[in-house]
Amino acid sequence: MTISFDEWRARSPFYDETHEAVAQSVRKFMAAEVLPHIDQWEEDGELPRELHKKAAAAGILGLNYPEEYGGHSEGFNVFHGLTQSEELAAAGAGGLGASLMTHGIGLPPILALGSEEMKRRIAPEVLSGDKIISLAITEPSGGSDVAQLKTRVERVGNKYVVNGQKMFITSGMRADYMTVAVRTGGPGMAGISLMLIETDRPGVGRTRLDKMGWRCSDTATVYFDNVEVPPENLIGPENGGFIGIMRNFNSERLGMAHGCCAMARVALKEAMDWAQTRETFGKRLGAHQSIRIKLADCARQIGATQAWVDLCAHQHMQGKGVPADYAMLKVQATRMLEHVVREAAQVLGGASYITGSKVERIYREVRVNAIGGGSEEIMLDLAGRQMGLG
Ligand SMILES: Cc1cc2nc3c(=O)[nH]c(=O)nc-3n(C[C@H](O)[C@H](O)[C@H](O)COP(=O)(O)OP(=O)(O)OC[C@H]3O[C@@H](n4cnc5c(N)ncnc54)[C@H](O)[C@@H]3O)c2cc1C
Known part of the structure; x- marks a missing residue:
């Protein structure tokens, strides 16, 4: 008896034929759209944007996201998501899952805390692969002590003005949107908010970081220099981001x-x-x-x-x-x-x-x-x- 890549699932009480169907579908996508190109993307340092659209069409980007925001949740649970990421790992290139699925960390705060208008505006575009969203928490001064983050937001008239830097941001070079952790209040975790920032706003800059691994995933340092953001871009309550x-x-x-x-x-x-x-x-x-x-x-x-x-x-x-x-x-x-x-x-x-x-x-x-x-x-x-x- 030998152990194959996916055989363990068949013996697990948490997986059934519906998970196997997801596995087969992702495997088809991998064979047609990823495996022939992954070495090239590792050299290029990023994934092509069309891959997001193809992954959306194959049902990958929206799996286990609410139907009303462009996802497919009917009959899916967390184990279908795990099955999918297992199959994405088959290329042996972790940057693929990290970059193609960055919305897995960028979108949930919007769906959990964002306004109805924001959810309807952002989620369908991301889950259809038309737009890319990143999560930007880490800063050059440190990532472990999140409560000390420094990116500062001031209220000026009816706008927020953002100044600061973010570091090591996955899909940061290609992202259209960023879910950004900012300081709106005093020191510590009670002064932190989450904010949606469109990367085409004046004052947003980014530079590419070369890396030891995850090479097909673009990683960026992001600069916010007097970036004006409307109040409706706040995700959840002010100072309630932690x-x-x-x-x-x-x-x-x-x-x-x-x-x-x-x-x-x-x-x-x-x-x-x-x-x-x-x-x-x-x-x-x-x-x-x-x-x-x-x-x-x-x-x-x-x-x-x-x-x-x-x-x-x-x-x-x-x-x-x-x-x-x-x-x-x-x-x-x-x-x-x-x-x-x-x-x-x-x-x-x-x-x-x-x-x-x-x-x-x-x-x-x-x-x-x-x-x-x-x-x-x-x-x-x-x-x-x-x-x-x-
Ligand atoms: C490829 C890549 C992609 C990433 N993608 C993202 C992303 O998309 N979005 C994002 O926001 N961040 C991202 N990160 C950042 C990542 O989350 C941080 O690197 C991580 O949280 C650690 O922060 P740091 O690198 O600033 O290390 P530091 O906080 O400076 O810590 C340095 C080292 O010291 C250790 N250390 C710190 N404090 C203590 C202590 N009190 N006691 C003992 N040891 C301690 C840490 O464990 C660490 O090993 C990414 C990082 C990488 C490398």
């Missing part, structure tokens, strides 16, 4: 943890395929006991992490998720991925070091998972505080 940011982090961390499991399975599959054909010392590599043990140990760690992801996803669906769990789960998943891709690279030997192999790419993407969306230290500290320490 809760929206925190809520967003929970689903982002769950998604990232699942993404790590998916990427680890891709790396393991590459190593397994190699071990079945490569011969050393007169027999298949996989027939050496130490290699068998190494790869089975990777499968053990992926399985254990996936079980926790699925449990957290189930709790998330029922509104019973606990922030400490998402935080610890993300650390578990990134450390697991770090181990699995290291072992996979070891099994592939020199071949893993050549640019363009899936394992080489995933190896370069480990750190962004361990840092982005809340770094390991911050995640474990958050969990420790929720455990009543400090």
Whole structure:
């Protein structure tokens, strides 16, 4: 008996034939629209805008978003979303999911806290792939201590005027809209608001950042220089943005943890395929006991992490998720991925070091998972505080 990329779903109580249908549909999209081009996009440093429209047409961008805002929610739940991101991971390029699906972090604050007019104006354009939206929280002065962010907003007459900088913003070079965390009030978390900023407003500037991994995902530093924004662009109440940011982090961390499991399975599959054909010392590599043990140990760690992801996803669906769990789960998943891709690279030997192999790419993407969306230290500290320490 062998373990294939997606076979685990068939044995999980959380997945059924409807999830399999999503998997097959995304797999078709990947074969036709992504796999032939992904290496080129990695070189280009960004995804083509048409890909968003094609992904929308294939039902990918709108999956599990409300029908009234251009999504498809009928019959879908969080596990369909996880299935979809698993299939998007098959290319072994994490930048694809990060950039094609950036609306997964940019849009939810609008849908949760925005005015009805804003939801109807923004969501359909994004879910149809016509417009791209980013989430801009991190600043050059630091991303971990969100409560200290400095991008300042003043009320001048009937307008807001925004000044400041954002850093490491995914899809930031191509974004038409940004959901931006700004300071409208005093110090700390009670002075933070969320604001929609259109990137064609005078005073918005951006520069591209080159990166170790996620290379097909464009990443930007964004500058706001006296940008005038109408009051109706406020997302939720003034000075009430912090809760929206925190809520967003929970689903982002769950998604990232699942993404790590998916990427680890891709790396393991590459190593397994190699071990079945490569011969050393007169027999298949996989027939050496130490290699068998190494790869089975990777499968053990992926399985254990996936079980926790699925449990957290189930709790998330029922509104019973606990922030400490998402935080610890993300650390578990990134450390697991770090181990699995290291072992996979070891099994592939020199071949893993050549640019363009899936394992080489995933190896370069480990750190962004361990840092982005809340770094390991911050995640474990958050969990420790929720455990009543400090
Ligand atoms: C490719 C990429 C894409 C990203 N996309 C986005 C995006 O779309 N939107 C967005 O807003 N942000 C984005 N980020 C930013 C990301 O969320 C931040 O990098 C992350 O939150 C950490 O912030 P920082 O890099 O400023 O590190 P810092 O906050 O400066 O921390 C540096 C290091 O010190 C550690 N540290 C900090 N404080 C403590 C402490 N008290 N105790 C112990 N250790 C501590 C941290 O864990 C970290 O390892 C992205 C980052 C990357 C690399």
